[in-house]
Structure formats: C-alpha cells, structure tokens
Amino acid sequence: DLLETRAADDLAGVAGILAVLELADRIDPARRVDVRALLTRAEEVGFVGAIAAARSGVVPRAARIVAIEASRALPHAPQGAGPILRVGDRTSVFDDGLTRWLGRVATELAGPKGDRFAWQRRLMDGGTCESTAYQLYGYRCAALCVPLGNYHNMSASGRIALESIRLRDLVGLVRF
Numbered sequence: 001d002l003l004e005t006r007a008a009d010d011l012a013g014v015a016g017i018l019a020v021l022e023l024a025d026r027i028d029p030a031r032r033v034d035v036r037a038l039l040t041r042a043e044e045v046g047f048v049g050a051i052a053a054a055r056s057g058v059v060p061r062a063a064r065i066v067a068i069e070a071s072r073a074l075p076h077a078p079q080g081a082g083p084i085l086r087v088g089d090r091t092s093v094f095d096d097g098l099t100r101w102l103g104r105v106a107t108e109l110a111g112p113k114g115d116r117f118a119w120q121r122r123l124m125d126g127g128t129c130e131s132t133a134y135q136l137y138g139y140r141c142a143a144l145c146v147p148l149g150n151y152h153n154m155s156a157s158g159r160i161a162l163e164s165i166r167l168r169d170l171v172g173l174v175r176f
Contacts, residue, residue, distance in 0.1 A: 001080070001167045006153060008163035012146055012170055013069040014039060019174040036063075040130065043069075047133035054137035064098055065134050065141045068173070070165055072126035073147035080166045082118030083173035086143035091128045092135060098142040106176060118172060126151070146173050 005011060017037045024035050038059065040049025053059050071086065073079045085102050088094055109117035124145060131141035149164035 002149075002164050003167055003170070004162040004164045006162060008165050009070045009148055009152070010043070012148070012165050012173075016068050016146075016170060016173045023174070043130060047130055050130040050133040051137075054134055054139065059134075059139065061138070063139060064095075065131065065139050066098070066102070067129050067131040067134070067141065067143040069129055069143070069145050070148035070163070071124045071129065071145040072151035073149055074122070074124065074126055077120055077122045077124060077147050079147040079149055079164070080168060081120055081147070083169055083176050084120045084122050084124060084145050084147065085176075086124045086129065086131075086145050087121060088123050088125070089128045089132055089143070090125045092132045093123075094131050094135070094142045095140040098140055102142055102144070102176075109175065117175065118168075119176065144173060144176060146170055 017039070021035070021037055028035070038053055040053060043049065059065070071084070077084055085099065085106060086094070087099055103121060106117065106119040110119065111117070129143050129145070131143045134141045146165050146169040150161040151163070153160055153163055155161035
C-alpha cells in the first residue's frame with residue numbers, strides 16, 4: 001500500500017487527474033459538466049505555471065478550480081486515512097461554497113454510517129498550494145490532496161528519503 005518515489009508530490013496529483021479524465025465519460029456520459037485538466041510547471045518555485053495560466057485567460061473566468069496534489073502529512077492529517085478535502089493552506093482558505101459542495105459529495109460517498117468512503121477535511125497549513133495563486137486572480141477554488149510522507153524528500157530526521165503516499169489514499173482521491 002506504500003508507494004515510494006522521488007517525486008510523489010506532483011506525480012500523485014498527475015496520476016489522479018489522468019485517472020479522473022479517463023473515467024469522466026463513465027461518470028458523466030451526457031457531459032453535463034465541462035471537466036478539464038491543467039497541468040502546470042514550477043509550482044515549488046512560485047506557482048509559475050498557475051500564475052501564467054491565470055494571467056493568460058486560458059482558464060475561463062467562470063471555472064471552478066480544484067487543485068489536486070500531495071501535501072505534507074501532518075499529525076492531524078495522517079497517511080492512510082483517506083484523501084483530504086483541503087479547506088485551506090498556510091496562506092489562505094478556499095472558496096466556502098465549493099468546499100462545502102465537495103464535503104457533501106464526500107459525505108454521500110461515505111454513506112449513512114460514514115463507513116463506505118474514508119476521507120478527511122483539514123486545514124493543510126504545511127505549505128501553500130496552487131488554489132491560493134488562482135484565488136489571487138479572482139477564481140473560485142478548492143483543493144484535494146493525499147497525505148505525503150517525507151515531504152520534499154526529507155525524512156523526519158532530516159535525511160534524504162523517498163517521498164511516499166498510500167495507494168488507498170490515491171484510489172480514494174480518484175473516487176472522490
């Protein structure tokens with residue numbers, strides 16, 4: 001269940017996005033919702049791709065953006081407890097309406113007893129994600145993530161280590 005790699009942070013998000021795109025026609029065969037993916041560059045050095053996309057107008061102004069990534073596992077947001085509805089990050093909180101809607105979706109997936117789908121709703125304040133960058137340009141944003149072990153390839157003891165995610169968290173992210 002533990003997937004380890006040098007770049008789980010961005011690869012997990014890309015894998016999740018591509019899996020959702022592959023399933024989009026099965027989820028919404030009538031294509032009532034326009035679902036698009038935007039893969040950006042240089043997130044770790046200042047959201048270069050996200051800012052360029054926001055400034056260029058490539059993202060429609062009415063779009064609802066859901067950033068997807070891996071984010072540092074925290075004591076209150078552990079690996080293996082399911083994907084995380086990220087209500088905010090170190091810098092900002094995300095769109096209330098969109099975040100509440102995603103919370104309702106997760107609650108429905110979890111079922112009446114809450115045992116059919118594991119998920120977490122957390123403030124992930126270990127860093128800043130692209131939703132903050134898009135919000136600065138007026139977009140309505142939310143975020144989903146999977147908890148990441150060995151953030152930026154550093155172990156808790158300060159040694160170089162492979163990043164990790166839990167497969168069940170990633171599968172849950174795609175289902176979400």
